[in-house]
Amino acid sequence: MAWPLGGHAGGTVIPPEFDYLRPHSVSDAVTELGRVGEDAKVLAGGQSLLPLLRLRLAYPTALVDLAGVGELRGVRQDGDQLVIGAMTTHHEVLRDPLILRYAPVLAQATATVADPAVRHRGTLGGALAHADPAGDLPAVALALDAAFVIEGPDGRRTVPATEFFSDYLETAIGPGELLVEIRVPALGPEWGTAYEKFNRVAQAWAIVGVAALVRREGDTIAEARIGLTNMGPTPLRASAAEAALAGVSLHNGGIAAAAGLAAEDTEPSADLSAQPDYRQHLARVLTGRALRAAAAAAS
Amino acid sequence: MTEQLDAGFVAEQIAEHPEQLDAPTAERSIGQPLRRKEDRRLITGRTRWTDNITLPGLLHMAILRSPIAHARINSVDVRPALERPGVIAAFSAADLGEELGVLPCAWPVTPDMVHPDHHPLATDEVRHVGEAVAVVVARDRYAAADALEAIEIDYEPLPAVTDMEEALKDEVLVHSDKGTNKSFLWPFDSGDYDAARAEAEAGGGVVLRRRYIQQRLVPAAMEPRAVVVEPLTEGDEYTVYTSTQIPHVLRLMLALTVGMPEHRLRVVAPDVGGGFGSKLDVYAEEVISLIVARKLGRPVKWTESRSENFQATIHGRDQIQDIEIAATRDGKILGLSVDLKADMGAYLQLVTPGVPVLGAFMYNSIYKMDALRFRCTGVFTTKTPTDAYRGAGRPEATYAIERIMTELAHELDIEPMELRRKNWIRHEEFPYTTIAGLTYDSGNYEAATARALELFGYDELRAEQQARRDRDDPVQLGIGISTFTEMCGLAPSRVLGSLSYGAGGWEAATIRMLPTGKVEVVTGTTPHGQGHVTSWSQIASDALGVPFDDINVIHGDTRSSPQGMDTYGSRSLVVGGVAVHLAAQKVVEKARRVAAHLLEAAEGDVEFHAGTFSVKGSPDARTTIQDVALATFAAHNLPDGMEPTINADAVLDPENFSYPHGTHLCAVEVDTETGRPTIRKYVAVDDVGTVINPLIVEGQVHGGLAQGIAQALYEEAVHDADGNLVTGTMVDYLIPAAPDLPDFITDRTETPATSNPLGVKGVGEAGTIASTPAVVGAVVDAIRHLGVTDIRMPCTPERVWRAIHSGGDGGVPAASGTIAWGGPQTATTAGGAA
Incomplete structure (x- = not known):
């Protein structure tokens, strides 16, 4: 048989040829995407896309680089929501006063993403649109009940987090569309949050990660939201554990019992880092730890 | 100066620029933590990396x-690639034919070693992922990369064999014409192991057997390989720039391989960004680049990508160690038996077979015993060839002996350090000839151990360990011990000859005294990060009494440093650095003759100290070595019959190996809920003899520790059943970085080597050799009370967790595919009345 050998076998780490487009507004970007068609890829930091290109695992005809679209950067408050531009870098998220005050879990998780060089280039919107289940931010967005604002030729639409992550590396963003904003609810001081990431070296992807948001009323947990990283093809909510936590006291075994439910209904993958049973075990252990840390952070 | 020199033009020039003549330094340079001269350019990258070289028409x-x-390979058709834009040429093995030759293996360890032909481009079969099959030459690297996709190859897949024990069944043959996957069996016996074992059994002692797995590792030097070949217009002459550790060896090997006369080849190792043994080789790409440049008459560059580096640069380790130790009930070692299987990969590279064999002499380590039995079987598999990787044979040996020493201690209920103390060579016993036949010239294991125990707080940590066990703390503490030694300073040529290695182990140095009193040191060693320019300057500075900053070191070019054996095996300082010292001594002796003549004194009355010659009893009668250099250059007034030079060469063939040693102690916390091991404290007390530059020694120890810890906890090259390297990127092959490593506590004892005049021993591999067993030993120690006696490397959290939950007696669930997840898998054979 004849093998159509690509550069991957050669391993030259040089991407195939592509056109490079650098629009300066969202509407221009949408126009460019429409013009190039399905073979266009959006470059939003490139920390995942460029390796794919270099390994010749992707052959886009054009890259539409959003780095020049200023309106996609920055964080603002809109009523009881924070609105985060899709091209806001991880580095900016880490230092943004609004995020640190109202959505600290986003910063807590972002701090664990790769290394400073990657965090200066990589963007929140890029990470969410890439939807790698091992990425830290999708599970956080899910736990935050974020809303995703998507713009396309037909205008803007908003998709809730529960509908955004549709499958492995797939989202509700359609052909010709762009993720432009991420809207997250501003959490008050009664909420405590934590992100527990388990990986083998500091720069690595999560084997399992757990984002926990806890709203306290005195010594009980009034409400908890738990997002799971890398426990399936998409980020997941630990719904059974969340349900078990409502009204639980901080001082008996309630958190431990609820954490024991964290891996319910998950089907994590087997890979070099972990087998499924170990991932499920880690999800339970990390959920307990994240919940305790989150509860301690709430006032 | 007692005599006015008339050195003509040069003297006038110097008189106008007196700053060129620095006063000789009185301060001793050796032992000073001087900043490395080469660091600024190396760290900024504004230097001669091979890939930075560009030439007209490249x-x-x-x-x-x-x-x-x-x-x-049923067919290779490169013609479609020729139609791609910018492509100049494309070749398969068939296109290059006989010119290709075969790549050399310089270490035929046995006369009947099975040694298959290894062509730079695959001819009839491919035998590992990443083997080169065809090349494209284009005007730029993008065009070349794109054109690869056009080449059509018809492959007919054959079964892969990736596991050594499977390969030894000879059901799937890597080289079908050889009829076997066994390359060699190399036996070594000293003393009577069977008798030692019988004595242990009869006397109520213990015979303990363990199987340890040395996983496959990727050396992953920061700079991947790169080659530039420049044909010289004057004729059939070529300069080969290549990121190599061995320009001198390579020139010879290229001459033999390509059939190019040696005198028409110049090999240059420009600045080289790390090697760890992986650039101690003769690679297909070096040969192909030379052939292609010769064919096209134009300079050619190839730069390895990281992906290629993972597949096509040699790998390290990959051994199965079955080790058995026999001891008396009171802990005296009687004998050691090692049955080693070493994965060669698909082919034999330059020293592939020699790497495990070199380990034979290190299994007994610092311990006295009556018998050593060693068997090494070299095995072919359909994987990337292995070859020397930092430590090369010695880390494996050290790992096995240090691990089993601790196991023996537990079997005998003797404190692990006490068992070592009982068996090691005492400092008053040096020189000591070991059971392996090596004569250790010097050492003081007691002193290094005492210092390490003190820095570590051994007793306090043992107490904490017990307390954590008593309260069933979810975080358990373990302590690992490595009282290691190594053989460095490769090597006495006659010993290499007796081991069937193809070359000697000498090293060359030349000192050139320039008319201005500045000095050029020419060395045959080839630094690729070790800082030879700095260390050799310090050695020459002290020997010549010339300021450190007045010395330059020339290396890595067969034209300017024509003689050398290059850099590997912690040999550079011990052989090459000492050669610099010896050459400097010769310079001083020649200069003394000139000085005596100038000072009108008898040579025997002229003393030399810190760069100044003076006459005994006449304190005013003095001259400096710089003045002598100028006088010699002018040559107007030299002793009758003297050659007008004080330059000197030295070629040193060492009389013995050197034997650095040390005691490393590691404390690891294991989170029993997740299985994660975390190093809490690491103490390394090394004895590398005389220290030339403590900063450099410290750097070598730190880097070595990182690499040894990487093997213990992080790195593993994994192949699936089809022979695909599934850890082919740095996403899957986990190299620890600074945040993953602890602060190291380092110190030294200094027991000078007696086998060389500087007392140096070498430090390039010590940290790597010592640390792996200390770390794994600590992980196991933390959970030994749960029944765990081994964790397969790397000790991933999952493996540790499974070991804890399987009670340490196997029962590790098989993973998907063929990836063995390890866990305890060794059996204890307690002999005699145990």
């Missing part, structure tokens, strides 16, 4: 590599 080569571990 063409770029890209290589098409096999995506299959094992396949018959």
Whole structure:
């Protein structure tokens, strides 16, 4: 048989040829995407896309680089929501006063993403649109009940987090569309949050990660939201554990019992880092730890 | 100066620029933590990396590599690539024919070693993923990369064999014409192991057996390989720039391989960004680049990508160690038996077979015993060839002996350090000839251990360990011990000869005294990060009494440093650095003759100190070595019959190996809920003899520790059953970085080597050799009370967790595919009345 050998076998780490487009507004970007068609890829930091290109695992005809679209950067408050531009870098998220005050879990998780060089280039919107289940931010967005604002030729639409992550590396963003904003609810001081990431070296992807948001009323947990990283093809909510936590006291075994439910209904993958049973075990252990840390952070 | 020199033009020039004549330094340079002269350019990258070299008319080569571990090549058609834009040429093995030759293996360890032909481009079959099959040469590297996709290859897949024990069944043959996957069996016996074992059994002692797995590792030097070949217009002459550790060896090997006369080849190792043994080789790409440049008459560059580096640069380790130790009930070692299987990969590279064999002499380590039995079987598999990787044979040996010493201690209920103390060579016993036949010239294991125990707080940590066990703390504490030694300073040529190595172990140095009193040191060693320019300057500075900053070191070019054996095996300082010292002594002796003549004194009355010659009893009668250099250059007034030079060469063939040693202690916390091991404290007390530059020694120890810890906890090259390297990027092959490593506590004892005049021993591999067993030993120690006696490397959290939950007696669930997840898998054979 004849093998159509690509550069991957050669391993030259040089991407195939592509056109490079650098629009300066969202509407221009949408126009460019429409013009190039399905073979266009959006470059939003490139920390995942460029390796794919270099390994010749992707052959886009054009890259539409959003780095020049200023309106996609920055964080603002809109009523009881924070609105985060899709091209806001991880580095900016880490230092943004609004995020640190109202959505600290986003910063807590972002701090664990790769290394400073990657965090200066990589963007929140890029990470969410890439939807790698091992990425830290999708599970956080899910736990935050974020809303995703998507713009396309037909205008803007908003998709809730529960509908955004549709499958492995797939989202509700359609052909010709762009993720432009991420809207997250501003959490008050009664909420405590934590992100527990388990990986083998500091720069690595999560084997399992757990984002926990806890709203306290005195010594009980009034409400908890738990997002799971890398426990399936998409980020997941630990719904059974969340349900078990409502009204639980901080001082008996309630958190431990609820954490024991964290891996319910998950089907994590087997890979070099972990087998499924170990991932499920880690999800339970990390959920307990994240919940305790989150509860301690709430006032 | 007692005499006015008339050195003509040069003297006038110097008189106008007196700053060129620095006063000789009185301060001793050796032992000073001087900043490395080479660091600024190396760290900024504004230097001569091979890939930085550009030449008029330079063409770029890209290589098409096999995506299959094992396949018959029915056809290769490179013609479609020629039609791609910018492509100048494309070649398969068939296109290059006989010119290709075969790549050399310089270490035929046995006369009947099975040694298959290894062509730079695959001819009839491919035998590992990443094997080169065809090349494209184009005007730029992008065009070359794109054109690879056009090459058509018809592969007929053949079964892969990736596991050594499977390979030894000879059901799937890597080289079908050889009829076997066994390359060699290399036996070594000293004393009577069977008798030692019988004595242990009869006397109520213990015979303990363990199986340890040395996983496959990727050296992953920061700078991947790169080659530039420049044809000289004057004729059939070529300069080969290549990121190599061995320009001198390479020139010879290229001459033999390509059939190019040696005198028409110049090999240059420009600045080289790390090697760890992986650039101690003669690679297909070096040969192909030379052939292609010769064919096209134009300069050609090839730069390895990181992906290629993972597949096509040699790998390290990959051994199965069955080790058995026999001891008396009170803990005296009687004998050691090692049955080693070493994965060669698909082919034998330059020293592939010699790497495990070199380990034979290190299994007994610092311990006295009556018998050593060693068997090494070299095995072919359909994987990337292995070869020397930092430590090369010695880390494996050290790992096995240090691990089993601790196991023996537990079996005998003797404190692990006490068992070592009982068996090691005492400091008053040096020189000591070991059971392996090596004569250790010096050492003081008591002193290094005492210092390490003190820095570590051994007793306090043992107490904490017990307390954590008593309260069933979810975080358990373990302590690992490595009282290691190594053989460095490769090597006495006659010893290498007796081991069937193809070359000697000498090293060359030349000192050139320039008319201005500045000095050029020419060395045959080839630094690739070690800081030879700095260390050699310090050695020459002290020997000549010339300021450190007045010395330059020339290396890595067969034209300017024509003689050398290059850099590997912690040999550079011990052989090459000492050669610099010896050459400097010769310079001083020649200069003394000139000085005596100038000072009108008898040579025997002229003393030399810190760069100044003076006459005994006449304190005013003095001259400096710089003045002598100028006088010699002018040559107007030299002793009758003297050659007008005080330059000197030295070629040193060492009389013995050197034997650095040390005691490393590691404390690891294991989170029993997740299985994660975390190093809490690491103490390394090394004895590397005389220290030339403590900063450099410290750097070598730190880097070595990082690499040894990486083997213990992080790195593993994993192949699936089809022979695909599934850890082919740095996403899957986990190299620890600074945040993953603890602060190291380092110190030294200094027991000078007696086998060389500087007392140096070498430090390039010590940290790597010592640390792996200390770390794994600590992980196991933390959970030994749960029944765990081994964790397969790397000790991933999952493996540790499974070991805890399987009670340490196997029962590790099989993972998907063929990836063995390890866990305890060794059996204890307690002999005699145990």
